[in-house]
Amino acid sequence: MDIFEKLQDLDRRVFYLLMALAIAIPIIRPIGLPIDVTDPVKRTYDFVESLPNGSIVVMGFDYEPGDEIDLSPIAQAILHQLARKNIRVVALASFPAGPTFAEECLAVLEEYGYEYGKDYINLGHYAGGEPTLAAFANNPTSIFVRDWLGNDVASLPLMQEISSMKDFSMAMTLNDGPTGGTGTHEWVRQAVMAHNVPLIMGVTGVLAASNETYVQSGQCKGILAGLRAAAEYEQLIDRKGIGTTGMDAQSMAHMLIVIFVVLGNIGMFLSKKPSGRPGPGSPSRPAVPGGEGK
Amino acid sequence: MFAKRTLPTIIAFVCGITVVIAYFFNIPAIQSLAQGILRWQAVIAVFALGLGAVNIIRVHVNNIRRSQGTNIYSLALLITFVITIFVGVFLGQNSNAYKFIFDYINVPTGSAIFSLLAFYIGTAAYRAFRAKNVEAAILLITGCIVMLGRVPIGAKILPVSVPLTNWIMSVLNVGGQRGVMIAGAIGFIAVSLRIIVGLERRSYGGE
Amino acid sequence: MRISTEIGVWVGALAALGIYSVLIKDNPFYRMVEHIFVGASAGIAVVVGLNTFKSTAWTPMTEGNYLLIIPMLLGLLLYTRYFPSAAWLNRIPLSFLMGTSAGVAMRGAVESQIVGQISATMVNLSSIDAWIVFVGTVCSLSYFFLTWKTGKVTGVTSKLGRYFMMAAFGAAFGNTVMGRVSAAIGRFTFILKNWLGF
Numbered sequence: 051m052d053i054f055e056k057l058q059d060l061d062r063r064v065f066y067l068l069m070a071l072a073i074a075i076p077i078i079r080p081i082g083l084p085i086d087v088t089d090p091v092k093r094t095y096d097f098v099e100s101l102p103n104g105s106i107v108v109m110g111f112d113y114e115p116g117d118e119i120d121l122s123p124i125a126q127a128i129l130h131q132l133a134r135k136n137i138r139v140v141a142l143a144s145f146p147a148g149p150t151f152a153e154e155c156l157a158v159l160e161e162y163g164y165e166y167g168k169d170y171i172n173l174g175h176y177a178g179g180e181p182t183l184a185a186f187a188n189n190p191t192s193i194f195v196r197d198w199l200g201n202d203v204a205s206l207p208l209m210q211e212i213s214s215m216k217d218f219s220m221a222m223t224l225n226d227g228p229t230g231g232t233g234t235h236e237w238v239r240q241a242v243m244a245h246n247v248p249l250i251m252g253v254t255g256v257l258a259a260s261n262e263t264y265v266q267s268g269q270c271k272g273i274l275a276g277l278r279a280a281a282e283y284e285q286l287i288d289r290k291g292i293g294t295t296g297m298d299a300q301s302m303a304h305m306l307i308v309i310f311v312v313l314g315n316i317g318m319f320l321s322k323k324p325s326g327r328p329g330p331g332s333p334s335r336p337a338v339p340g341g342e343g344k
Numbered sequence: 345m346f347a348k349r350t351l352p353t354i355i356a357f358v359c360g361i362t363v364v365i366a367y368f369f370n371i372p373a374i375q376s377l378a379q380g381i382l383r384w385q386a387v388i389a390v391f392a393l394g395l396g397a398v399n400i401i402r403v404h405v406n407n408i409r410r411s412q413g414t415n416i417y418s419l420a421l422l423i424t425f426v427i428t429i430f431v432g433v434f435l436g437q438n439s440n441a442y443k444f445i446f447d448y449i450n451v452p453t454g455s456a457i458f459s460l461l462a463f464y465i466g467t468a469a470y471r472a473f474r475a476k477n478v479e480a481a482i483l484l485i486t487g488c489i490v491m492l493g494r495v496p497i498g499a500k501i502l503p504v505s506v507p508l509t510n511w512i513m514s515v516l517n518v519g520g521q522r523g524v525m526i527a528g529a530i531g532f533i534a535v536s537l538r539i540i541v542g543l544e545r546r547s548y549g550g551e
Numbered sequence: 552m553r554i555s556t557e558i559g560v561w562v563g564a565l566a567a568l569g570i571y572s573v574l575i576k577d578n579p580f581y582r583m584v585e586h587i588f589v590g591a592s593a594g595i596a597v598v599v600g601l602n603t604f605k606s607t608a609w610t611p612m613t614e615g616n617y618l619l620i621i622p623m624l625l626g627l628l629l630y631t632r633y634f635p636s637a638a639w640l641n642r643i644p645l646s647f648l649m650g651t652s653a654g655v656a657m658r659g660a661v662e663s664q665i666v667g668q669i670s671a672t673m674v675n676l677s678s679i680d681a682w683i684v685f686v687g688t689v690c691s692l693s694y695f696f697l698t699w700k701t702g703k704v705t706g707v708t709s710k711l712g713r714y715f716m717m718a719a720f721g722a723a724f725g726n727t728v729m730g731r732v733s734a735a736i737g738r739f740t741f742i743l744k745n746w747l748g749f
Contacts (some may be wrong), residue, residue, distance in 0.1 A: 059714050066467070074743060077739055077744065078743055083500065084496060085496050088506065088510060111466070116454040118451055118737070119734050147599075149599065170663060177392065178389030180652065180656055181382050181385045182385065183384055185379060185382035193383070194606055195614075199438065207609060234531070239655075239656070243662045252729045255727055255731075258722075259513065259719060260521050264663075264672075266518045266684065269667055275726060276494065276730050276733055277729070292740065296737070303462065303736075304491045304495045305495075305497055307467065307469045311484060311487075313476050314472075314661065315473075315484070316468065318474050341665065347643075351646075352643055353646070353709070356647070356649055359650035360657075363658065367556075368658070370555065382620075382649055384625075385647065387608040389648060390603050391626025391644075392626070394597065397602065398633070408587075418589055420583055421586040425591075429593050433596025434695050437602060438596060443596070448566070449561070449566055449588065450591045451565070454592070455567070456675075457585070457739070458729055459738055464704065478714065479717045483717045483724065484721065486721030487721040490722050499625045512722050514719065515680045515683050516715065517723075519687015522668050522671075523691025523692045523712060524695075524719070525664055526668050526692060528661045533660055533661060536657035537657065540650060540653050540654060540657075548642050
């Protein structure tokens with residue numbers, strides 16, 4: 051029992067150090083744990099496979115720098131699969147950082163011989179969230195007159211095939227929440243309900259649970275949650291990326307947290323003191339300024 | 345009085361009701377009007393983007409003024425702000441300098457700030473996550489199973505955690521989340537209706 | 552171990568280390584990096600905002616869509632909030648934004664978040680899992696709505712609803728941990744591989 055009480059008073063920085071080691075060591079010395087593909091990811095992959103070759107999809111890059119590691123690997127993995135099916139891509143973004151992420155991810159298409167304007171377009175950023183997405187869905191060129199590179203959107207060959215959201219064979223949002231941009235609910239409303247276009251989502255871990263309801267109801271054809279889903283997708287498309295290499299570290303960090311939870315609860319039952327208390331020297335300011343609700 | 349109180353209410357009502365009617369009824373004139381409203385909304389919203397920047401400038405210029413120039417943090421913020429705008433506007437968003445700021449300042453810092461929570465969760469897991477009652481126990485058990493089921497090591501040491509995670513996500517989670525979603529949507533629709541009919545004037549600065 | 556000689560990698564690594572230094576103690580290095588981040592983010596928002604303004608408003612206006620001057624003037628009225636005597640004028644563009652957003656969101660929410668969810672719960676109750684989802688949905692709804700009178704039955708359903716929601720929040724918690732750890736993995740990979748060259 052004493053040991054648990056001593057552990058309870060341990061400096062919080064010891065926990066931080068253990069967490070840092072759990073993440074760092076597998077990055078330096080990978081274990082190579084096998085990554086199994088789970089049903090939800092396979093279903094999403096199969097859905098994308100079922101899209102007609104040569105069709106056009108729209109991708110929303112609706113995330114900020116903090117969630118880049120969760121969502122860019124998913125975007126890149128999906129883009130590889132789309133390119134193998136000659137599917138063309140129109141990208142847009144509701145966050146200011148989105149167009150740059152889109153540009154970096156769309157670069158993977160160039161290795162498949164994709165041509166800008168003809169096979170893919172980065173439309174850039176739009177302000178106003180859901181109402182603007184609704185306007186885009188009705189008439190894309192009414193919102194984007196110039197693309198991210200400054201080209202006249204209406205004159206680009208790919209855009210001449212698009213007159214409304216209905217012309218896309220699939221919509222995808224890479225999403226970290228609605229604060230300041232367009233969230234997943236908004237995409238369901240504007241793509242699926244208003245125009246009957248099938249939707250898949252790449253979301254941060256935080257949003258995975260709440261959006262699962264859309265998958266179960268059939269309003270969303272597939273959901274890819276975080277780096278783990280990217281790792282599984284990388285297996286399916288046979289291209290290893292940060293998703294795959296990061297999974298050993300992810301394993302160790304999760305194990306450590308589960309061990310902490312179990313030890314903490316054993317300590318509570320042994321000491322019969324069911325009161326959690328904040329650690330000494332807890333940060334006086336919020337960890338993520340303005341990041342609540344993410 | 346009319347311009348301050350009644351006009352905003354009329355504008356909110358006309359805009360709201362037009363886009364609702366356009367959604368449910370295929371009347372070309374209304375649909376074209378609704379598209380025009382959505383288009384104008386997109387333009388007004390662009391101006392709203394600048395409000396955040398103005399607020400930041402005001403706060404930090406005041407900080408510098410109050411500290412008589414010794415507040416180096418606010419100074420650094422303003423200098424970075426000005427340099428970023430200069431680079432973006434004059435060198436372009438596709439210039440190497442803009443990409444440098446984006447890839448080597450904005451992304452690493454934002455990502456590191458978000459990841460701090462991984463460390464705080466570590467200590468909280470030990471000190472605060474206690475199964476004090478049935479609800480807390482359910483939360484902890486499902487949380488731990490999902491944490492294990494989401495990583496390869498979970499499949500190794502507790503193979504059942506993977507199918508169990510999928511089941512929790514698609515059944516238990518959906519049962520709970522769907523209730524929250526429906527209840528939230530009803531509240532959300534009620535507030536939206538109140539905005540449209542002018543009962544929620546505070547949302548646009550009225551009293 | 553081969554340390555990078557690229558200046559950008561050094562800047563990125565030092566920025567991340569500056570943020571992580573707060574884990575030891577709040578310190579000037581952390582505050583400086585945090586402020587630089589806010590400055591850069593706000594700057595990026597302005598740059599992208601100007602680009603969006605050009606694409607959505609200015610260019611089409613100069614190409615003949617002169618009516619767009621009206622929403623541009625309305626947009627400018629948002630800034631009257633900084634002048635107390637004219638601050639009421641910003642209610643006009645705000646009411647435009649709020650009314651439109653409320654209408655657009657409301658029309659789809661009825662279908663996607665209420666009708667769609669209820670029908671998905673009720674239709675095809677052919678498996679045990681479907682029944683569990685049904686019971687969970689009904690019970691968690693009763694937790695929110697049957698608050699005016701708590702009888703024996705509603706007490707049980709509301710309690711069961713709470714349990715279902717706790718399971719859902721547990722799932723959300725597990726996934727949230729995953730997301731935050733992933734962010735740390737991204738930064739650690741950058742520091743250890745790109746910067747230090749392990």
